[in-house]
Amino acid sequence: MANTKAKVTINDVARYANVSVATVSRVLNRTGAVRIDTQNKVIEAAAVLGYTNTKLEKQSVQQPSADAPACEYERKIILISLPSISNPFYGQIINGIQAAAQNYDFECLLYPGNIAANNIDSLLEFIRYLHVAGVITANLMPKEVMDKLASEIPVVQCCESDQHPMVSSVSINDFAASLSAMDYILSTGKRRIGLINGPLSYKYARQRRKAYLTAMETARLKVMPHWIIQLPDINCDMAYSSVIKLLSRPDAPNAFFTASDVYAAAAIRAIQHCHLRVPEDVVVVGFDNTDISSLTTPSITTVNQPKFRIGFLSCELMAEKIHNPAVETKHLQLTAELIIRESTVPQLNGAY
Amino acid sequence: MANTKAKVTINDVARYANVSVATVSRVLNRTGAVRIDTQNKVIEAAAVLGYTNTKLEKQSVQQPSADAPACEYERKIILISLPSISNPFYGQIINGIQAAAQNYDFECLLYPGNIAANNIDSLLEFIRYLHVAGVITANLMPKEVMDKLASEIPVVQCCESDQHPMVSSVSINDFAASLSAMDYILSTGKRRIGLINGPLSYKYARQRRKAYLTAMETARLKVMPHWIIQLPDINCDMAYSSVIKLLSRPDAPNAFFTASDVYAAAAIRAIQHCHLRVPEDVVVVGFDNTDISSLTTPSITTVNQPKFRIGFLSCELMAEKIHNPAVETKHLQLTAELIIRESTVPQLNGAY
Structure with a gap:
């Protein structure tokens, strides 16, 4: 579909990213070395503003790469692979991918x-x-499987990042985001903090656990092994039952850091079921900022998590790779911010 | 993937559906007339138990139809098309489709x-x-678009049903289910009942609105036009704002029947924001029984809504159509039941 918005210029991108036009040009046309965080800023700005790099597009039309995968169909198929x-x-991840895909006449299919x-x-x-012209995946894959896939077709990881040399990725800095969340929980005065985490096969889960343990250690707090609830799936029933069971113990946590809003929502119900109040008796922090958290x-x-932007940028990196298979692998890390609502602050009653 | 479960027999299906083996055979082999509700019971039972109709499969292998779509790929692609x-x-709809798809070596892709x-x-x-071998869709389509699609490829509607002569469908009886829900709301003693509804272009929305108006009329209750909130999308922010606005009026509803749990959840937050209690001051009933309702x-x-089963049976009907393009069009209506939780019953505090 045609982009009907007013044309965004390279100047707009430079202004938004707070860098020079020359820097934007160097990043988007890959004609010079630029620091990775500046690259990220420029690519983010271009994505947010919907800047289309016409020069790049023209180049790819005029000089199709011999390595480009054969495709009889006039639009290219991007396969999206998600854990659930x-x-x-x-x-929102899919919406972001699709928004960027329209600019390149990609046809997205979910596998x-x-x-x-x-x-x-x-x-x-x-x-x-x-x-298929490329695969965008948030799925976990053993290295040899990823090697096999990436040796045959352009692959971009979204949400996860294995730092694979052939696979660009867009994710957040899970360790830093989780450390901030833990510091915030500690600032509420709670000391017996539990963790409800997703499968450790995912890097995000390992990073969030690492941040949890680091924050507890830095605060010189002991972690009881049963305070860490490791679940095989993002599933509210399992989280609910586990929290109910944990709260029946005398040394139960009075705070939960959770790896998903689904876990947080289930924990809140479980805490209320045990006739305890959130946040007065037990504070709860979620992850993702999905609709459920409001x-x-x-x-x-x-x-x-900037979900739409993660999806959008994943597709931008895919377009880049399809247009120029020799492009260098990039690992973008976006910033995640903590959103304070009622599950940690009693005074906020009624905040949507 | 191979089905590793113990073999389910035609006797199991007959027992589950509470009909004779001969009836099961007539329905599954389409060798005789059977009442539509009995057909539904048998097809449901076969789906729930995972009964594979080997005779039918063998027939289709031995006598491939000349009309079957050409497919070079050893597995057939089913395209799933959803509104959101x-x-x-x-x-759960997708999980149901996929579970059935495995029995037929279908490869599902979401468009x-x-x-x-x-x-x-x-x-x-x-x-x-x-x-593509077939399209399973929950999307709304103008009749001429559906005509065009169905004249080229087998199509099954899931969730919606336009009663199209060439398109089998699996849905619930939205009118009956909504009427029960409305009767239940009336039984709580509330009389000023509002409706939060999805786009009327969908049959489900028209049926739910019709049931709402019918129930109000039968109870000789006046409906104020502004009590009906028609939203263009299943969106919690819009529902939240609309309910806040409506509750500021002196003649605001003291009950809401809503066409989605998302609307119900947003309405609860809005009611609480206005310092009213759910269910004491305002009762709320949702639709779908998705995770959020717990x-x-x-x-x-x-x-x-029996979501998994709706998906499963949609794919069963698709398999039937692919194996035998001349099979008669079926419109299955599954039963939906009301699940009572705290948003209507104060005594239930703590129910998950």
Whole structure:
């Protein structure tokens, strides 16, 4: 679909990113070395403003790369692979990918299955059959599976980042974001902090756990092993039952740092079920800032992931890779901020 | 993937559906007339138990239909088209479709765009390019668009049903389910009942509105026009703002029947923001029984849609159509039941 917005210029991008026009040009045309954080700022600015790099597009039209995958279809297919469609977190990620995809006449299709050692060959066959131009994935994959996939087709990781040499990625700095959240929980005065975490096979979960342990250690607080609830899935029922069980113990936590708003929402219900008050008796912090964090009572203090932007930039990196297979691999880390709501601050009653 | 469960027999299906084996055989092999509600019971039972109709499968292998779409790929592609990926309602629908798809070696792909008059030709081109075997859709489509799609490829509607002569469908009886919900709200003693509804272009929204008006009329209650909040999308922010605005009026409703748990959750927050209590001052009933209905405080009384089963049966009907293009069009209506939680019953405090 055509972009009907007023044309965004390179000057707009420079102003937004607070850098010179020359720097924007160097980043977007890849004609010179620029620091990675400045690169990130420029790419973010271009994405947010919807700046289309016409020079780059023209180049790719005039000089198609010999390495570009064959595609009989006039639009290119981008396969999106996610761990779960049910997790509300991914809705905005997909919207972001699709928004960027329109600028490049990409056709997005969601592949709802896993990508694993036992099906990578069959998936590659499917990818060849469909003439897929690239795969954007938030799925976890063993290194050898990722190697196989990335050696055949451009791959961009979104949300996760294995720092694979051939796979660009867009994610947040999970360690830094989690450390801030933990510092904030400690500032509420609670000391017995529990963690509800997703599967440790994901880097995000390992980083969030590491930040939790680091913050506790820095504050010289002991962590009881049963305070860490490790769940195999983002599932509210499991989180609810685990918290109920944990709260029946005499040394139960009086705070929970959780790796998902779904866990936080379930924890709040479990705490209330045990006739304890959130946040007076137990404070709860979520992760993602999905819709649910505004809809619970109390509403959830949470780490906002820039979901739309993660999706958008993932697709921008994909476009870059398709237009120029030799482009260097980039690992963008976006900033996540804590959003304070009622689950940590009693005075905020009624905040949506 | 192979089905590793113990083999389910036709006797199991007959017992589950509480009909004779002969009836099961007549329905599944389409060898005789059976009442539509009995057909539904049998097809539901077969789906729930995972009964694979081997005779039918063998037939289709031995006598491939000349009309079957050409497909070079050993597995057939089913394109799933949904109004929104962000709406948590669709997660279980997709899981149901995928569960059935595995039994037929279908490969599911989600098409995240709309299907409309301005893109149907381009979509058909895409469908031909991919050699898609069938489209399962919950999307709304103008009749001429559906005609065009269904004349080229097997289509099954899930959730919605236009009673199109060529398009089988699986949905609930929205009118009956909504009437029950309204009767229940009336039984709580509330009389000023508001409706928060989705776009009337959807049949479900028209049916739910019709049931709302019918119930109010039957109870000889006046409906104030501003009590009906019609929203263009399943969006919590819009619902929240609309309810806040409505509650500032002197003749505000003291009950809300809503067409989605998302609306119900937003309404609860809005009511609490206005310093009113749910359910004592205002009762709220949702629709869908998605995860969110257990996670709000109070939890939400809601109409449970058998989401997984709707998805599963949609894919079963698709398999039937692909194996035998001459199969008669079926419109299955599943039963939806009201699940009572705290948003209507003060005594239930703490129910998850």
